[in-house]
Amino acid sequence: MIIASNFKTNYTRAGTKAFVQAIQAYIAQAKSRQQVRIFAPFTALDRFGEHDNLKVGAQNFYPVQSGSYTGEIGFQQLEEFRIESVLIGHSERRHLLKESQAFIAQKYDFAKAREVEIVYCIGEPAEIRVQGIDAVMSYLWEQFEGIDVHYDRLVIAYEPVWAIGTGLSASLDDIDDVLSRLRAKLSKPLLYGGSVKVDNIESILHVKACEGVLVGTASWNENAFCEMIRIADHVNK
Ligand code: 13P
Numbered sequence: 001m002i003i004a005s006n007f008k009t010n011y012t013r014a015g016t017k018a019f020v021q022a023i024q025a026y027i028a029q030a031k032s033r034q035q036v037r038i039f040a041p042f043t044a045l046d047r048f049g050e051h052d053n054l055k056v057g058a059q060n061f062y063p064v065q066s067g068s069y070t071g072e073i074g075f076q077q078l079e080e081f082r083i084e085s086v087l088i089g090h091s092e093r094r095h096l097l098k099e100s101q102a103f104i105a106q107k108y109d110f111a112k113a114r115e116v117e118i119v120y121c122i123g124e125p126a127e128i129r130v131q132g133i134d135a136v137m138s139y140l141w142e143q144f145e146g147i148d149v150h151y152d153r154l155v156i157a158y159e160p161v162w163a164i165g166t167g168l169s170a171s172l173d174d175i176d177d178v179l180s181r182l183r184a185k186l187s188k189p190l191l192y193g194g195s196v197k198v199d200n201i202e203s204i205l206h207v208k209a210c211e212g213v214l215v216g217t218a219s220w221n222e223n224a225f226c227e228m229i230r231i232a233d234h235v236n237k
Pocket residue numbers: 006090159163164165166167193194195196214215216217218
């Protein structure tokens with residue numbers, strides 16, 4: 001399974017290095033079978049000499065190799081650190097940073113052409129959720145506009161906006177309902193994200209179509225993140 005941490009706007013360069021080293025040591029000692037991802041801030045990217053099953057990824061990029069885009073990071077800067085995994089479509093970028101679906105699709109095509117792993121995030125806000133599952137699914141399908149769902153290195157993360165950073169995860173029934181509807185049409189790994197923590201990760205990983213998690217807040221403590229990896233190793237999937 002894929003167990004991913006999204007650092008968001010947390011951790012310094014030194015703190016990230018210590019975190020990555022601690023997770024590397026844990027994975028080696030526990031002989032973990034999980035595919036672990038750590039989406040670090042740009043300023044903390046480096047070559048960490050990761051194991052095959054641990055990759056440090058980028059939370060964002062501007063869809064250019066290089067050029068004149070003041071304040072942006074292109075692929076030349078990611079390639080320096082051999083970044084092989086990127087997040088695209090996170091709700092904080094869609095809603096707070098106002099990224100349009102057209103721009104997200106442009107970023108997707110750019111990353112796809114560079115053959116990196118794409119963790120593509122989708123999720124509905126609370127006002128859509130209250131309208132019921134049909135409204136939720138049509139909202140989610142719209143987030144696939146312009147996205148090649150057959151791309152080899154695509155991973156999809158379902159993160160309901162109302163569950164992100166609130167401490168209130170979606171219910172297991174809601175996760176199961178959405179993931180199984182996605183699974184009926186998509187053949188890529190499906191992750192869940194939104195208030196995943198040590199206390200609920202096991203039951204979430206038992207949801208049939210769930211193949212991993214994308215964790216924010218609860219993963220920022222390295223012991224808790226190791227514990228989540230340990231629990232995933234004990235879920236027989
Ligand atoms: P939380 O785990 O803090 O809810 O964040 C989830 C998330 O946005 C991961 O990308």
